[in-house]
Amino acid sequence: MSLATVGAAVLVLCIVAYAMSHSTDSDIDLHDPEVFQERKDLYRKQRDDFRINTSAMEELREWKAKNDDYDYVELGSGMIPANLVGKAVGSKAFAKCDTWFSEFESHNPPSLILSESQDSYVIGNLASYDKRQYPGYKPGKNSPEGQGFGHCLVIPRKRIFNIVDPDATANHSALIKEMKEHFITCWKTEDGPLKLLERVRLTFKQQNTKLASDDRSVKSCESLVSMLNKDFDALSKSFLKCEPDDFEFAFHAFPANSVGHLHMHVFPKKGGLRKFSTKSHDWKTIPIEAVLEVEEEDERRIEGQGSG
Template sequence: MSLATVGAAVLFLCIVAYAMSHGTDSDVDMHDPKIFQERKDLYRKQRDDFRGRPRAMKELREWKAKNDDYDYVELKSLERYYSGMIPSHLIGKMVGKQPFTKSDTWFSEFESHNPSALILSESQDSYIIANLASYDKRQYPEFKPGEHTPEGQGFGHCLVISRNRVFNIVDPDATANHSALLKEMKEHFITFWKTEDGSPKLLKRVRSTFDEQNDKLVSDDRNAKSSESLLSTLIDDFDTLSKSFLRCKPEDFEFAFHAFPANSVGHLHMHVFPKNGDLRKFSTKSHDWKTIPIEAVLEVEEEDERGVIDSGSG
């Protein structure tokens, strides 16, 4: 076993220990001073760990160069449920306009591998894309309590992804030029939400995913008896939540990241979901321990930049 592999395994065990001690399914105020500081510390640690590993930085350069002959090891997410990169059985398969290659992740060259309907808005630097998972954990009865479930982190949970190959929030390119890309991604969503058709467009996509999951729920013979009564409740709750969702203002949303290796997809994406507890009551809280608000990232970068300047001037 290589030193890089051993180091990655040790880091993973540290992440698991942190998750077990901080994981919760109750509401967490990520802007509570104590929790906010924890998120800052988590980001700084993950960033420094990643950038301090020569093999990881080498792989990052090869990934950005789209090298399909390179053997990627470090960039594969260490999360139990995700690989970070495209699974080997999909390499060469035509999913969109272009087949997946070895160096692809689920979000790289997104427009080439996915239906255009999933792109809700685009700017020069980023896309706003729909979440393929519904928001309601009750639509996934096959998962037992305590298991990792696929639902989003709140009603209307969507993603803002970089158009260029930026791997994760720990990638130096993510925070280059005073974190210009991160600020653009947040501003992109705010601008989108303020447009006349922004919120209805996102809600329409949320409804489509919600309906698709309901169809799967009803068609599963194992859930036939229970799903009929549940379906009516799900729809009633959706109608109630959708009204509350449309009343949200930009400041009512959380803009956050999952730092490598506790990430799902090996491509920079910002999670956007409502802070309102009612809009999250049927959604997973299991990712909250690793959810780092953009404000925490920006504060760390500003603090570290000031530290470099101060030490240089001293």
């Protein structure tokens, strides 16, 4: 087994552990006024708590300086697993202060990068979208699949820890606005949707292969895979019809994050394209619009205090 395979497997296991620890899987409209306000309040609280945490802010400075001799405690859970430190999954060995997404191009195959700009990457998801593909899945229970068909991520090229990191929303939130616009620009290109769909298809097929090695009977596995493939074809057609406004752009604020590097989740809002996907992360999913409103409100308040 290659180190790249080991690395991907460890990341998926981390996602599995986190997903299984939260057991709600009900539908939530993130843009319902009451829910939207809750997400604004959640972001503001997590942001403020992080920024007054002197230990976390010190660790943040050391992490951005790539200090491999520092003992990371507050940010430690988002770092690369200790067993992979010093091992090369991509072209460069992992360091103690690395995360899964830091210097992404040096630690991952080029095929995972679907688009790149001066400031960010659009990357594929290592988890498939369909909960039925996971051996531990039982009706009514949660599994580690993505938040919707076509769920992908947009990450900054430079070291930004999380949406609570001051640099994430510096300069009137220029970075996260660019990240959203990057995905939209990619989606509007002739081959953008097809590239993302092909990445989804590859992960989907890999998960189907794992199903074949499960303890299910051959007959039941064949029946399940046949149904999965049929649904994939139907969802693919619906997915390719999506417009930019049909996607959710959102964040998971520290400490409810799985990877210690800013990443924007992008997935369809349409219920049909989330039918077989997890909603267990919705409780912590903060739309970019909520983040921008909080930042704009705070900027206006500060300006008002200054003029007074």
